[in-house]
Every structure is written in C-alpha cells, then in structure tokens.
Amino acid sequence: xxxxxxxxxxxxxxxxxxxxxxxxxxxxxxxxxxxxxxxxxxxxxxxxxxxxxxxxxxxxxxxxxxxxxxxxxxxxxxxxxxxxxxxxxxxxxxxxxxxxxxxxxxxxxxxxxxxxxxxxxxxxxxxxxxxxxxxxxxxxxxxxxxxxxxxxxxxxxxxxxxxxxxxxxxxxxxxxxxxxxxxxxxxxxxxxxxxxxxxxxxxxxxxxxxxxxxxxxxxxxxxxxxxxxxxxxxxxx
Amino acid sequence: xxxxxxxxxxxxxxxxxxxxxxxxxxxxxxxxxxxxxxxxxxxxxxxxxxxxxxxxxxxxxxxxxxxxxxxxxxxxxxxxxxxxxxxxxxxxxxxxxxxxxxxxxxxxxxxxxx
Numbered sequence: 001x002x003x004x005x006x007x008x009x010x011x012x013x014x015x016x017x018x019x020x021x022x023x024x025x026x027x028x029x030x031x032x033x034x035x036x037x038x039x040x041x042x043x044x045x046x047x048x049x050x051x052x053x054x055x056x057x058x059x060x061x062x063x064x065x066x067x068x069x070x071x072x073x074x075x076x077x078x079x080x081x082x083x084x085x086x087x088x089x090x091x092x093x094x095x096x097x098x099x100x101x102x103x104x105x106x107x108x109x110x111x112x113x114x115x116x117x118x119x120x121x122x123x124x125x126x127x128x129x130x131x132x133x134x135x136x137x138x139x140x141x142x143x144x145x146x147x148x149x150x151x152x153x154x155x156x157x158x159x160x161x162x163x164x165x166x167x168x169x170x171x172x173x174x175x176x177x178x179x180x181x182x183x184x185x186x187x188x189x190x191x192x193x194x195x196x197x198x199x200x201x202x203x204x205x206x207x208x209x210x211x212x213x214x215x216x217x218x219x220x221x222x223x224x225x226x227x228x229x230x231x232x233x234x235x236x237x
Numbered sequence: 238x239x240x241x242x243x244x245x246x247x248x249x250x251x252x253x254x255x256x257x258x259x260x261x262x263x264x265x266x267x268x269x270x271x272x273x274x275x276x277x278x279x280x281x282x283x284x285x286x287x288x289x290x291x292x293x294x295x296x297x298x299x300x301x302x303x304x305x306x307x308x309x310x311x312x313x314x315x316x317x318x319x320x321x322x323x324x325x326x327x328x329x330x331x332x333x334x335x336x337x338x339x340x341x342x343x344x345x346x347x348x349x350x351x
Contacts, residue, residue: 002346014342020349027350032328040333042325049347052255052321054314061346068339070318077346122342134318141315144308153296153307160239160303193351204350
C-alpha cells in the first residue's frame with residue numbers, strides 16, 4: 001500500500017521512505033522483498049530512529065519538507081484499513097487468542113483521513129492545514145522525561161548485548177527499559193517477539209505471550225491500557 | 238548512543254544523537270548549548286561533560302565495559318523540527334541519508350516485522 005502511495009505521488013514531489021525497526025534484518029527482508037519497493041526501504045537494526053524521530057510503536061510516520069524540516073512529528077500512520085479490524089473471530093479459539101483478536105478489532109482507524117491529509121500536503125505544501133510550524137511540531141512531539149531518556153539508553157544496551165553475547169544478557173536491560181517507559185510499545189514488542197518466536201519459525205510470532213520472560217504480554221498490556229481502541233493514540237488531523 | 242569509552246568522535250556523536258560540536262557549543266538545528274570542556278585537545282568529545290550539560294542519562298554496564306547515552310531529558314521529545322540524518326542501509330546494502338532527498342517532500346514511515 002505504501003509502494004502504491006509512493007508511485008501515485010512520486011511525480012508530484014513526495015518520496016516515501018520506509019524504515020524497518022528490526023534488530024535482525026533477516027526478519028524484515030521477506031516483507032521488503034514481497035513489497036518490491038521502488039522507494040528507499042531501510043532497515044534500522046539498532047533502533048537509531050526510535051529516539052531521533054520519536055517512534056514509540058509501529059506503524060508511525062513523520063513528514064519532512066523540502067528543506068529537511070519536520071512538519072508533522074511521529075504519529076500513527078496508516079493509509080489502508082487493516083483487514084484484521086473487520087475480521088470475524090473464528091469460534092473455538094483458545095481463550096487468550098480469542099481475546100487478542102477481539103482487542104485487535106477495536107483498533108482505531110483513521111486511514112482514509114490520514115491518506116487525504118498526505119495528498120493535501122503534497123498539493124499545498126506549507127499552506128496545507130496538515131503541515132505544522134516548527135513550534136507546533138516540537139510541542140506535539142511530547143515530552144522526554146528522565147525515565148524515558150534512561151529507558152532509551154537501557155534498550156540500546158540490551159540490543160548491543162543481544163547482538164554480541166545473546167538474549168540472556170539483553171533481557172535485564174530490556175526489562176528495565178520496559179519498566180521505565182511502559183508506553184513505548186517498540187521496546188516491548190521487539191523484545192517480546194524475540195522471546196516468543198521459535199528459532200526455526202517461518203515468521204515472527206505476533207501473539208507475543210512473553211509473560212514467562214517479561215512478566216507481561218501484548219494482550220495484558222492492551223487490557224491494562226483500557227482496550228484495543230486506545231492502542232493507537234488518535235491522530236490530530 | 239553506545240560507547241566503549243567516555244570519549245567520542247564528533248561525527249559519530251552527531252550521527253547518533255543529532256547534536257553537532259561547533260565552536261559556539263553543541264548544536265541541533267537552530268539550538269546551540271554552550272558546553273565548556275566538551276571538546277578535548279585531540280578533537281574528541283568528553284561524553285560525561287556533554288551528558289551533564291544536555292541532561293542525557295549515561296547508563297553504565299560495568300560487567301561488559303559499556304555505556305549507553307540516552308536522549309536529552311526534561312524537554313520535548315523533538316528539541317527542534319530539523320530532521321535528524323542518521324545513515325542507514327537500504328535494501329541493496331548501500332548507505333542512505335535523508336539529506337539525499339532535499340528538495341522533495343518525504344514521508345518517513347516506521348514499520349517492523351513484529
């Protein structure tokens with residue numbers, strides 16, 4: 001869908017750049033190959049862009065103008081309604097899986113409005129109501145508390161140790177990052193998927209029942225948040 | 238930013254944190270923070286001085302001889318609207334920088350396999 005948007009708007013001055021936040025590039029590769037992107041398609045194995053752009057979950061995006069200035073800070077970014085949103089939950093699923101699918105069905109959907117906003121910006125540039133001023137961008141980017149800043153450092157230590165020593169060395173630092181910044185789903189989901197995906201699995205485990213290792217899971221944390229409808233904060237368009 | 242010592246090369250520091258060492262101090266976009274003592278005689282940066290000046294947490298893993306420097310705390314998540322310009326590899330393994338797309342609008346989207 002992003003390749004289609006890029007192809008549609010490329011001649012009008014927009015380039016889509018996708019960045020996979022995957023510590024292991026092999027996990028991202030099949031998805032990239034399937035999309036056959038003609039736009040820059042990057043892999044950020046060190047999660048460098050998380051803190052530089054404020055990404056705390058996926059999918060999120062920032063808009064950057066011709067001079068390299070951000071005109072919309074990190075926010076949920078979807079241009080097509082997820083089929084999971086309308087999926088019928090099959091009968092007879094295990095309880096946890098059934099509850100997870102029911103929360104997924106509640107995820108917010110602003111894909112149509114968000115897509116229209118992109119096109120408006122491409123047409124009107126700074127005159128578009130969706131292009132924010134630098135002051136609005138920094139104000140909307142949210143704060144960075146001492147706990148959040150420390151969480152970023154802990155998460156990075158964990159990544160380095162995962163790569164150089166192994167998962168056991170990474171887990172204590174990732175647990176600390178999760179405790180310091182529980183609202184950051186990127187830190188959690190990256191760690192959980194590594195804990196719950198079998199070595200020989202064909203695809204990453206998306207259910208992420210990582211309770212045994214991390215004491216929590218996607219479903220537990222979504223329910224704690226108040227349900228799937230709160231999982232993606234509303235985009236202020 | 239991950240470190241094995243408390244001295245850092247300015248170019249690497251800028252690529253990883255967005256903060257550039259200039260004569261007037263440490264700068265990110267139009268913001269400059271004076272940081273006396275941050276630049277050593279050999280041109281390398283004193284990370285402890287910068288961490289204190291920019292309120293960046295410096296987390297130490299003594300067992301593995303590592304430090305990690307977090308982003309500046311107690312300010313906005315984006316201190317300014319100038320987009321950072323880290324080098325990342327594209328699908329062919331070539332280095333890519335956002336600044337190569339100056340003159341075009343860019344939608345930079347994060348996704349993941351997980």
